[in-house]
Amino acid sequence: MGTISEEILGRASGKPANAGDFVVAGVDYAMSHDGTSVLAVKAFREMGVDKVWDPGRIIIPFDHLAPANNENTAQLQKEIRQWAAAQKITHLYEVGEGICHQLMAEYGFALPGKVVIGADSHSCTYGAFGAFATGVGATDMAEIYASGRLWFRVPETIKVTVDGELPPGVAPKDVILHVIRAIRTDGATYKAVEFYGETIREMSMAGRMTLCNMAIEMGGKAGIVPPDARTFDYINGRAAEDYRPAYASKDATYCDVIDFNVAGLSPQVACPPDVDNVRDAGEVENVAIDQVLIGSCTNGRMEDLAAAASILKNRKVKCRTLVIPASRAVMLEAVETGVAATLLNAGATICNPGCGPCLGGHMGVLAEGEACLSTTNRNFRGRMGKGAAVYLGSPLTAAATALNGRITDPRRYV
């Protein structure tokens, strides 16, 4: 009884969990990628444990620097593969399969009522499916490898309700940027956010993933949408195991209740260097852009690529435009539906599924003084290259911007 987080953590720890309590909860699935597995495996070895708690519940995707960009990375990745093989970890997703968070959804590990923990801050994405999901560091991940359990402070919860029909040209990304603009980058620190309202009910699973993905950008421990028919439709046929949805009780206590109406919302852009530095796209239309990036765990799904293609169709981009599908499945669908051809004809470059330059590691890093309009989730100083500026927007805003080499309100094209 209580909020969704209290309900799930109560079940997972075997005793009632109330906000503020410290609990030790069993973890259903644990994810670490090529980036974080390096230190997690090191810490696991140092802990002096021989075998992981359950090799079938550990998921290791190679997405962050994939394919490897130099010998050093290649060597570290080789060591992860060797360790995973020795531990008999079967859910290892190789280079080209896609971004960790997308794969957790596609392969049915992100499930209602489960505790799903990732060694990556955007693991909160799985809250889109009604899981209690959060990110931890490498040593916490090593602890999960070893014991399948981890301590948590049960979070207080902010109830966010979003009503109103999204106007043309306005996307789920704009909704979450608008919410972060109000809550600020630390307004949900240590807290969970539950999303309700008609806009959320009408939103696709892809859109809900965009919302929950960015819960961490307001400091949130988790962002959760209560599962409904749309959720079950998506999960049906993919769920890795049985699950029991968790819902908030009628008398659940929220530390804050915030209502939004998005019927009059404009496309939003988060300007550097903070995600809550949000303006209406129309206010920053003079900003020159050197590169557009459409992709990432925030906005690299089929509906994002299709949205971009709807604007780029029969037009030509004016600046470097990278499109990075979130997974092999997304890329295949883009190829089969002709969306990939539309993007290529417009002059975009399609890269292999993965994180691409989102964290400044490879494949499209920017030079000093350059600017990128990106559909990713972070615009911190230096994120995509030292001295480069990152502006965040929706795939529609990204596509419109690509056509002009300047930030552009996509409503000019829809």
Next chain:
Amino acid sequence: MKLRGSVWKYGDNVDTDVIIPGKYLRSADFKVFAEHAMEGIDPAFRPAAGDVIVAGRNFGCGSSREQAPLAIKYAGISCVIAKSFARIFFRNAINVGLPIVEADVFDAVQKGDIIEVDLDGGYVTAGGARYASTRLPGFLQDILDAGGLVAYRRRQR
């Protein structure tokens, strides 16, 4: 435990990308992290052993990279004092044995001031005045005292 050192001062929302830029993450060598600690915000960051970072709200926001507290710890910093911490950084700092306390001393100190942190007493002393600081729950303090989660776990076995 008492810690004492001179202050390096930064503002609000010091994120993990400025604490240790993503391009240095492909290493398992703590020295590399330490060499580039705070590079994105302060290329002149060269602390003496025992120095203390004082910051505003939401210190360590951003990614889950444990290299962030490791970089700070191995650069020689004995403690980070902030108005508040981002939660993953908070967990990671404890897990790698980097002491962190929440205290509101930001406006009271300047870069280079000497500051003293009493972790058990739950206070910070600067410029002759005493400021209350948070104390960790017992089991987290135990992890920190052991030098981090790995050492704590080894000790328990």
